[in-house]
Amino acid sequence: MHIALTGAASGIGAALVRRLKAAGHRITAFDIAKPEGVDRWLPVDMADTAAVAQAADAAEGPFDALILNAGLPPRDGNAAQLLAVNVFGLMATATALEPKLAPGASIVATASRAGEHWRENLPQVKALMGLPGPDSLPDFVAANHIDPLRAYCLSKEAVIVWTIRQTERLLAKGLRANCVCPSAVDTPILSDFKAALGERAAGSLARVGRAGTADEIAAVIAFLAGPDSGWMRGQAIPVDGGISAMVLADETDLV
Amino acid sequence: MHIALTGAASGIGAALVRRLKAAGHRITAFDIAKPEGVDRWLPVDMADTAAVAQAADAAEGPFDALILNAGLPPRDGNAAQLLAVNVFGLMATATALEPKLAPGASIVATASRAGEHWRENLPQVKALMGLPGPDSLPDFVAANHIDPLRAYCLSKEAVIVWTIRQTERLLAKGLRANCVCPSAVDTPILSDFKAALGERAAGSLARVGRAGTADEIAAVIAFLAGPDSGWMRGQAIPVDGGISAMVLADETDLV
Numbered sequence: 001m002h003i004a005l006t007g008a009a010s011g012i013g014a015a016l017v018r019r020l021k022a023a024g025h026r027i028t029a030f031d032i033a034k035p036e037g038v039d040r041w042l043p044v045d046m047a048d049t050a051a052v053a054q055a056a057d058a059a060e061g062p063f064d065a066l067i068l069n070a071g072l073p074p075r076d077g078n079a080a081q082l083l084a085v086n087v088f089g090l091m092a093t094a095t096a097l098e099p100k101l102a103p104g105a106s107i108v109a110t111a112s113r114a115g116e117h118w119r120e121n122l123p124q125v126k127a128l129m130g131l132p133g134p135d136s137l138p139d140f141v142a143a144n145h146i147d148p149l150r151a152y153c154l155s156k157e158a159v160i161v162w163t164i165r166q167t168e169r170l171l172a173k174g175l176r177a178n179c180v181c182p183s184a185v186d187t188p189i190l191s192d193f194k195a196a197l198g199e200r201a202a203g204s205l206a207r208v209g210r211a212g213t214a215d216e217i218a219a220v221i222a223f224l225a226g227p228d229s230g231w232m233r234g235q236a237i238p239v240d241g242g243i244s245a246m247v248l249a250d251e252t253d254l255v
Numbered sequence: 256m257h258i259a260l261t262g263a264a265s266g267i268g269a270a271l272v273r274r275l276k277a278a279g280h281r282i283t284a285f286d287i288a289k290p291e292g293v294d295r296w297l298p299v300d301m302a303d304t305a306a307v308a309q310a311a312d313a314a315e316g317p318f319d320a321l322i323l324n325a326g327l328p329p330r331d332g333n334a335a336q337l338l339a340v341n342v343f344g345l346m347a348t349a350t351a352l353e354p355k356l357a358p359g360a361s362i363v364a365t366a367s368r369a370g371e372h373w374r375e376n377l378p379q380v381k382a383l384m385g386l387p388g389p390d391s392l393p394d395f396v397a398a399n400h401i402d403p404l405r406a407y408c409l410s411k412e413a414v415i416v417w418t419i420r421q422t423e424r425l426l427a428k429g430l431r432a433n434c435v436c437p438s439a440v441d442t443p444i445l446s447d448f449k450a451a452l453g454e455r456a457a458g459s460l461a462r463v464g465r466a467g468t469a470d471e472i473a474a475v476i477a478f479l480a481g482p483d484s485g486w487m488r489g490q491a492i493p494v495d496g497g498i499s500a501m502v503l504a505d506e507t508d509l510v
Contacts, residue, residue, distance in 0.1 A: 122507060165509035167500040171464070176497065209426070216486035223478050231471035234500020238490055242431065245422040245489020252377060254420035 002026045003225060004063040004100075006046065006093055007070030008035035011187030012110060012221070015214035016067065019222055028059050030093065031070065046070045046089030047081055049134060053096045061100030065225035068093060068109040071155070073192035074148035079141045082148060084134035086155035091129075091162060098175070107170070107177035108224045109163055110217075113240050115156030115181060125157045149196045156181075160236045167234030176233040178224045183240035186211040208241035257281045258480060259318045259355075261301065261348055262325030263290035266442030267365060267476070270469035271322065274477050283314050285348065286325065301325045301344030302336055304389060308351045316355025320480035323348060323364040326410070328447035329403035334396045337403060339389035341410035346384075346417060353430070362425070362432035363479045364418055365472075368495050370411030370436060380412045404451045411436075415491045422489030431488040433479045438495035441466040463496035 003020055007013040008029035017037050020027055029038040030052075032045050044055040068090045072082045094107060101107075118125060124144065131140055140146070146154065163179040170176055184190060184205050194201045205211060220239045223229050238244045249255050258275055262268040263284035272292050275282055284293040285307075287300050299310040323345045327337045349362060356362075373380060379399065386395060395401070401409065418434040425431055439445060439460050449456045460466060475494045478484050493499045504510050 119507065161509060164500050164507075165504050167497040167504060168462075168510065171497055171501075207423075212486045219483040219485070220487065223483060228474040228478060230474075231467045231494050231496050232475065232492070233495075233497030234504075235493055237487070237492065239486050240488075241486050242422040242426055242488030245419050246426075249420050249422060249489075252374060252419075254416060255423065 001064035001226070002028070002062065003065045003067060004028050004030070004059060004097055005038070005067045005069060006030040006090070007110070008038055009033040011189060012182075012185065012214045012217045013069045015218035016069065016221060019215065019218050023222070028063070030055055046093070047084040047134065049088055049092040052089055052092040056093060056096030056100070059097065059100060061097070062102035063097065063100055064102050064105050066094065066097055066101060066105065066107045067221060067225055068107065069221070071110060073189040074152040074196040075192055076148065079146050079148045079151035080137040082151045083128065083137050083141070083155055087128065087158045088134040090159060101175055103174050104230070105175055106225050106229070107175065108221050109159050109177065109179040110221070111159040111163070111179040111181045111236055112156040113181050113183040113238060113244055114153045115160045115236075116244065117153070118157035118160045121154065121157050122161070124154060125161050128154060128158055129161065152196070163236060164234050171233065178229070178232055178235045178237060180217060180220050180224065181236050181238045181240065182212060182217045183208070183243050184211040185214060185217055187214050204243045207246060208243050212239065212241055256319035256481070257283070257317065258320045258322060259283050259285070259314060259352055260293070260322045260324060261285040261345070262365070263293055264288035266444060267437075267440065267469045267472045268324045270473035271324065271476060274470065274473050278477070283318070285310055301348070302339040302389065304343055304347040307344055307347040311348065311351030311355070314352065314355060316352070317357035318352065318355055319357050319360050321349065321352055321356060321360065321362045322476060322480055323362065324476070326365060328444040329407040329451040330447055331403065334401050334403045334406035335392040337406045338383065338392050338396070338410055341407070342383065342413045343389040345414060356430055358429050359485070360430055361480050361484070362430065363476050364414050364432065364434040365476070366414040366418070366434040366436045366491055367411040368436050368438040368493060368499055369408045370415045371499065372408070373412035373415045376409065376412050377416070379409060380416050383409060383413055384416065407451070418491060419489050426488065433484070433487055433490045433492065435472060435475050435479065436491050436493045436495065437467060437472045438463070438498050439466040440469060440472055442469050459498045462501060463498050467494065467496055
């Protein structure tokens with residue numbers, strides 16, 4: 001397969017490169033940093049939708065899969081930039097590359113367990129996705145008092161909504177999209193989440209026993225990108241060592 | 256891998272046998288009918304929990320995966336028998352074979368989209384799962400006015416609850432369980448569902464374009480049975496061509 005991959009230089013993306021190359025696939029990577037081991041690297045700042053369109057224009061398809069993995073963690077003062085990358089950069093990449101997808105191609109996005117409350121927060125998610133573009137984000141963030149942690153959760157809620165909402169439109173084009181929802185993963189940005197989440201992160205980690213590895217998430221993304229998951233469409237798949245199932249069992253008094 | 260598989264003679268089970276054997280795995284099958292192409296067949300009526308225990312006793316482990324795929328569709332007058340096979344037979348098999356599972360083994364159950372309302376129906380699901388055994392089913396079915404279609408939905412709700420509720424207990428033993436939730440699948444029992452569901456089945460099929468194939472479901476079960484899904488635990492995964500995502504998009508006014 002020829003795979004387009006955003007966010008290929010570190011963490012889950014780097015693990016994906018190793019796994020996909022070992023399986024004999026070809027990778028065109030979109031990242032601000034230089035990734036190791038890909039077939040082609042198109043440097044791009046995902047916060048800049050014009051740059052995204054330009055990079056997509058330079059990419060040579062057709063692609064059998066598009067993996068939208070680029071994303072920022074919550075950091076002091078980065079709410080608007082985070083939403084620009086994680087939501088507008090992701091949507092701009094998908095829009096620009098859709099004409100270069102092969103028939104039957106699979107789109108896979110990296111969402112997060114942090115997006116699990118998308119239903120409760122749907123009005124804010126819809127308001128975000130309805131903005132004319134990332135230039136509106138500083139005002140939106142200020143008006144809605146969105147701190148970086150909320151921005152992160154909101155961005156992943158938007159990725160889940162974006163995945164579900166496209167199902168019927170993509171089906172008509174012979175395409176499909178799914179996303180994965182990891183919880184704590186042992187990547188360079190885990191420390192950002194520990195800082196932002198505090199006790200909550202520690203509690204989940206203790207209950208599951210450890211953080212997931214980047215390769216454990218990459219393995220599921222690779223499955224969703226390939227033909228064996230062809231009948232899965234519009235799904236948000238938790239890949240979290242069981243934490244969401246354990247919390248759900250508590251909430252519904254199953255145990 | 257050495258895989259224990261219930262319901263191996265037809266439909267998704269037969270597709271699983273072909274797929275798993277092509278990948279070089281060894282299969283011990285539990286089925287009332289003789290399956291093609293497995294390494295060992297232990298004949299057993301899943302409605303008879305004593306027979307299930309006996310067959311499990313005769314099985315030679317260790318097993319790297321246990322796939323609980325046996326199940327009956329709704330048919331006139333079969334509500335109690337259906338619940339005996341789909342719920343009590345499944346739980347009895349898992350209980351009896353758990354000591355023969357290898358460290359890190361994966362359990363995968365075939366649930367259904369028909370079980371999606373497990374939360375709303377949780378009191379009845381808990382009442383069912385709290386029965387002392389399948390002998391209580393005729394009274395339970397009569398007292399609760401459970402027709403075969405409701406029995407089928409209830410049985411799959413119970414499989415989903417059973418999967419979620421076990422997550423923490425299995426984690427402590429180094430094991431895990433997930434289930435798949437197919438919608439209409441092109442197997443010998445599709446006509447039973449069309450008869451039981453009527454217009455509802457036709458509407459879903461038209462929207463997705465076709466029924467899924469047994470092999471499209473088997474491909475996801477095989478993934479969940481293997482090491483690449485190792486960080487997925489306690490999940491109920493829709494494998495339905497996108498119908499549940501499209502319905503969810505309608506319900507939440509996403510499109």
